Amino acid sequence: xxxxxxxxxxxGSRLRQLPPEHKLLFAIALLLITYAAQVPVQLAIAGWIxxxxxxxxxxxxxxxxxxxxxxxxxxxxxxxxxxxxxxDLSHLSSVQADVWQGFTWGNYYxxxxxxxxxxxxxxxxxAIASTACLYFVILxxxxxxxxxxxRRIGCPALLIELMMMMYxxxxxxxxxxNQLWTAQQSRGGYRTRKLWMKSLGLLIGQLLQRTLKNxxxxxxTLNSRGFTxxxxxxxxxxxxxxxxxxxxxxxxxxxxxxxTGWHYVVGI
Numbered sequence: 001x002x003x004x005x006x007x008x009x010x011x012g013s014r015l016r017q018l019p020p021e022h023k024l025l026f027a028i029a030l031l032l033i034t035y036a037a038q039v040p041v042q043l044a045i046a047g048w049i050x051x052x053x054x055x056x057x058x059x060x061x062x063x064x065x066x067x068x069x070x071x072x073x074x075x076x077x078x079x080x081x082x083x084x085x086x087x088d089l090s091h092l093s094s095v096q097a098d099v100w101q102g103f104t105w106g107n108y109y110x111x112x113x114x115x116x117x118x119x120x121x122x123x124x125x126x127a128i129a130s131t132a133c134l135y136f137v138i139l140x141x142x143x144x145x146x147x148x149x150x151r152r153i154g155c156p157a158l159l160i161e162l163m164m165m166m167y168x169x170x171x172x173x174x175x176x177x178n179q180l181w182t183a184q185q186s187r188g189g190y191r192t193r194k195l196w197m198k199s200l201g202l203l204i205g206q207l208l209q210r211t212l213k214n215x216x217x218x219x220x221t222l223n224s225r226g227f228t229x230x231x232x233x234x235x236x237x238x239x240x241x242x243x244x245x246x247x248x249x250x251x252x253x254x255x256x257x258x259x260t261g262w263h264y265v266v267g268i
Contacts, residue, residue, distance in 0.1 A: 083116035
């Protein structure tokens with residue numbers, strides 16, 4: 001998904017009228033609770049923030065779920081390292097309680113670990129909940145408003161400018177790479193292994209050249225317009241805090257904190 005598509009969704013969000021500070025504080029609060037909570041609460045956070053994103057903000061479910069599937073895909077690739085273990089047969093008795101299923105392979109015993117499955121579940125719940133909080137911010141708060149909030153709280157100007165340039169060039173890089181790959185694919189550049197390697201080398205070389213060219217063009221454009229080293233974005237929109245959303249966010253976060261604390265008390 002390109003920068004333009006993400007910004008379009010953020011600017012067209014139904015929560016656009018809410019102050020960006022409120023949405024950022026809400027997402028940060030849920031993110032902090034996620035790192036302290038257990039799996040049931042984390043899954044509740046993921047479901048609740050998803051309702052805010054898809055129902056309240058009006059973000060299409062297909063777009064949101066496609067973005068969320070990226071996190072799930074990375075989690076799935078980590079499963080073998082978490083749940084598959086191996087041990088010498090002479091030490092099998094020390095891990096017998098942790099064995100779910102297994103088989104003998106030479107002098108080793110390869111098995112699925114109960115503890116590994118538990119860790120995989122905890123990691124997946126935390127990753128999905130944390131990513132859902134991040135997507136809520138990305139899809140409901142335009143990036144320029146995030147930078148504006150950072151500027152108001154005293155974030156260094158140099159850091160803000162670097163973030164803006166990085167945000168721009170990441171998507172420029174991806175868009176350029178996609179255009180080059182499509183052009184090569186249409187010419188059969190990846191039919192064989194030899195052509196695949198040659199096309200990949202050409203793509204990397206052209207990508208570097210075009211990115212540097214784009215950077216020079218932007219630098220010349222900024223200099224021609226009298227750029228003084230400080231990006232300024234005008235925000236003429238009037239924000240309207242919502243009592244309903246504020247109450248729901250406060251009540252929900254309080255309830256999640258209580259559930260998290262109750263789990264630790266019961267655990268003790």
